[in-house]
Amino acid sequence: MQTIAKALTIAGSDSGGGAGIQADLKTFHQLGVYGMSAITAITAQNTLGVAGVYPLPTEAVSHQMREVLRDLGADAAKTGMLFDAAIIKAVSEEIRTFGLKKLVVDPVMIAKGGAKLLLDEAIAALKTDLLPLAEVVTPNLPEAECMTGMEIRTPEEMREGARAIHALGARNVLMKGGHLEGDTVVDILFDGTNFYELAHERIQTRHTHGTGCTFSAALTAELAKNTPLVGAVEKANRFIFEAIKTAPQIGGGHGPTNHWAVVE
């Protein structure tokens, strides 16, 4: 029996099912990867927004990670919503202790509806404690601006922002272009030397809840299966495009993507 690839998501719970650990586990499963989770916070949310945020005690997060990693282990892991500096520091310590190398850091800061999912005081910890552990960090444009203090609104500024974030210690930087103006969406991967640009048409829809989570979960799943980074990014890009294009159109606000999307 071929050994199943395993991935761990360290992220918040989205009661609406479209983002957070729910999106991650559905995406891992759809891509043939066994998914495990360490929940950092509980959110009461739906497609209209986040109505409540309930962070877990730091030890509860560390304890979940230790129990999973000491028994099952993980071929790859991702971080999503981490909420505060104490959780970031605790998560970083467990990642170092268990030597997790294939780590995708999705620097979740603000939900689409505007709710704060990362306290301002935690930005410094994200940059100093977590980024240096990342195989790849996947900021959207506002998150990249927050981490660099730069204005990042064009592909050229995305490339400059990627250089600045790479200098913070992440081995690779994947700048997500969903917030770009215009009819083309460009994601840009920087590996410290080369830029890889993945452009596709913008799908005109409001149903883009959890696109960043789903994208980074697909990337994590591919890394767990030993797909090389550029190929993993290309697959994740195809997956999220298909997931948005075939979104189930549910909820009165920003609906979720289709986690049953099928891509080669």
Ligand SMILES: Nc1ncnc2c1ncn2[C@@H]1O[C@H](COP(=O)(O)OP(=O)(O)OP(=O)(O)O)[C@@H](O)[C@H]1O
């Ligand atoms: N309308 C769209 N049409 C096509 N691709 C899109 C669209 N919106 C986002 N994407 C793609 O989805 C992925 C996520 O990008 P985005 O910038 O939306 O991340 P995000 O803001 O972190 O998402 P979220 O906040 O919803 O989790 C990227 O690969 C991007 O190219």
Ligand SMILES: Cc1ncc(COP(=O)(O)O)c(N)n1
């Ligand atoms: C628990 C959790 N994690 C991440 C997001 C970001 O998703 P979005 O930016 O689409 O609101 C979210 N809304 N909830």
